[in-house]
Amino acid sequence: MxxxxxxxxxxxxxxxxxxxxxxxxxxxxxxxxxxxxxxxxxxxxxxxxxxxxxxxxxxxxxxxxxxxxLDHDENTFEPNPIDVEVLYEDCDIMAVSKPPFLVVHPTKGHPEGTLANALSYHQYQQKQNYKIRFINRLDRDTSGIVLIAKNAYAQQIISEQMQADEVGKHYYAIVEGVLKDDSGTIDLPIDREAELDIKRIVIESGLQSVTHYEVVEKFENHTFIKIELETGRTHQIRVHFSHIGHSIVGDSLYGKPSEWIDRQALHCYEMSFKSPREMEKTSVRCKIPADIESVLKRLRG
CATH class of the missing domain: 3.10.290.10 (RNA-binding S4 domain)
Known part of the structure; x- marks a missing residue:
């Protein structure tokens, strides 16, 4: 042990x-x-x-x-003074709450002001220095939990769990229209239609993609649901619900913009995994952000 x-x-x-x-x-x-x-x-x-x-x-x-x-691999991201909410932290794993509109990793279009830069600043404040290894990523406009490994061992263990679909990934979403069934599974393959496309589609030659859902609350023209991902393809939730005619509210890529929210109403509220050393089940939760709560308030009102 x-x-x-x-x-x-x-x-x-x-x-x-x-x-x-x-x-x-x-x-x-x-x-x-x-x-x-x-x-x-x-x-x-x-x-x-x-x-x-x-x-x-x-x-x-x-x-x-x-x-x-283990080798001490230093952090290479510039620290930016961006507040980040730490939901869970131990010697191997950190889980943080990513707000909407924050890019996870620097790119040519977003070289700074990302979650990686925020985490670098958090390290600076804590007088720590370790390579930031992202376990999962969220779209810029999706809020919720992001897992980070603090060392190569933790990255290996949790990545293996991810590949074996053993990491629990749970989301809340508000979708257009009223879902007929109170629960169900969408098992449809997903891939790009062309190699350089950003947008994904349901396509027979794609990778197997499985999304489970359960209705939380029904409204006149919308449904509030919770979702569990069995697989983790890029844009999986957005593609699946758009394909069945219930796109995520505010999703301008796979559906239509909304006057109620300026992003897709999608939030990763819980992730569960086995801790790398003890292999004990660990669950992390993240509260629903204010903009999605505001949409729900409108729908209930």
Missing amino acids: YINKESLRLEYQVEAKDAGLKVIDVLATSMNISSRLIRKCKNHKNIFLNHKNGSVNRIVETGDIITMM
Whole structure:
């Protein structure tokens, strides 16, 4: 079991089930470390048994301590004084609330003023310095939870969970029209129609995309729903609901603009994952932002 809580040090106490194995085998199985990361740390002589460097083929006994030191990869984003709400933080993972209209990562069109720059400023205030590794991303106009890994190990573990569709991704949305069924699943493949298109479509040759939904509240011409993503394709929710004739309110790309809100009414309110070291289920929640609450107030009024 892991016995420490330091971002750049993984320290594991050998259990009875590991006794008689080689260090490298314990790293790969019980510690869940990728062969790529093991190789990198081995080359840098950053793997220790009972605090002594040596061969990764040494045999371990119950109670031995295996230590792996991770490289200190520095943050490279310029700090911008942008407030960011931290929803959850431990030695491996940070979860923050991304407000609408904030780009996640610098691009040619948005070299600064992004969530990455805000997180860099947060590090500066906390007197920390680590590479910002985004686990998930949200569209500029979608609000909600973004996960960040603080080290290469955490990035590997949570990314593997993402690829296996084991990370819970839950959204609220307000859609045009009244959904007939109170719950359902949209299982339709998605891809670009042409290689350079920003817009995605439902297309037979696309990647499998599965969206589950449940009605929270029905109005005269709109529906408030909660959504669980089984897969995580680009624009998946927006494409799926537009395709079935219920585009997200305010989605000017896949539907139409709204006089009530100047973005799509889509918010990631909960994400769940297994913590990298203990593999314990962790859930993070984020409250509905004011602009979506304002739309709901209008609809209820």
